[in-house]
Amino acid sequence: DVKVTQSSRYLVKRTGEKVFLECVQDMDHENMFWYRQDPGLGLRLIYFSYDVKMKEKGDIPEGYSVSREKKERFSLILESASTNQTSMYLCASSHPTGDEQFFGPGTRLTVL
Amino acid sequence: GESVGLHLPTLSVQEGDNSIINCAYSNSASDYFIWYKQESGKGPQFIIDIRSNMDKRQGQRVTVLLNKTVKHLSLQIAATQPGDSAVYFCAEIPGGGADGLTFGKGTHLIIQP
Numbered sequence: 001d002v003k004v005t006q007s008s009r010y011l012v013k014r015t016g017e018k019v020f021l022e023c024v025q026d027m028d029h030e031n032m033f034w035y036r037q038d039p040g041l042g043l044r045l046i047y048f049s050y051d052v053k054m055k056e057k058g059d060i061p062e063g064y065s066v067s068r069e070k071k072e073r074f075s076l077i078l079e080s081a082s083t084n085q086t087s088m089y090l091c092a093s094s095h096p097t098g099d100e101q102f103f104g105p106g107t108r109l110t111v112l
Numbered sequence: 113g114e115s116v117g118l119h120l121p122t123l124s125v126q127e128g129d130n131s132i133i134n135c136a137y138s139n140s141a142s143d144y145f146i147w148y149k150q151e152s153g154k155g156p157q158f159i160i161d162i163r164s165n166m167d168k169r170q171g172q173r174v175t176v177l178l179n180k181t182v183k184h185l186s187l188q189i190a191a192t193q194p195g196d197s198a199v200y201f202c203a204e205i206p207g208g209g210a211d212g213l214t215f216g217k218g219t220h221l222i223i224q225p
Binding site: 092 | 146153155156157161203213216217218
């Protein structure tokens with residue numbers, strides 16, 4: 001069974017804090033993705049990575065950065081959290097063909 | 113810009129009836145489509161996929177239909193059960209590859225007893 005895990009289910013941070021969201025997959029997938037999910041807007045791609053130390057901007061990368069030091073781990077970083085980054089963050093992984101993506105359970109981040 | 117969307121935000125059906133969830137897409141270069149199911153408090157889960165060289169694909173109680181002429185995708189769920197209550201998303205990958213999925217906004221399927 002493919003498993004994608006995220007470090008926290010719920011997180012509360014203050015404006016200006018640096019926030020790390022961690023994602024780990026155990027299926028040796030090359031591709032990993034970070035999305036945010038907001039009511040009425042669906043899932044939007046923030047960043048993705050198709051190899052270690054590689055990263056590509058998605059549709060809404062502003063205010064975020066990522067790190068892929070190991071194949072199984074993809075981190076999303078909010079350098080200075082803001083209230084408009086309150087959201088559900090979903091990590092996903094897939095094989096290089098880019099077909100089915102397997103999702104983690106999500107991290108609900110609240111920025112006060 | 114290109115977009116993938118769903119026609120209805122909420123669909124309510126009687127338990128045991130068939131459900132049809134629709135999706136329109138605008139990127140004619142998309143060659144791969146997926147339906148995901150997201151239950152409350154969980155991440156999206158794969159249900160069924162279809163490639164652009166097909167117009168129908170069947171799974172267990174689910175069927176996906178693809179009409180490339182009008183860029184329309186639908187998910188049919190047979191004999192709907194309470195466990196089918198969830199938000200359903202269609203997603204597309206333009207031309208395949210690792211560029212991430214473009215998701216529709218989702219349809220919330222509610223099963224009435």
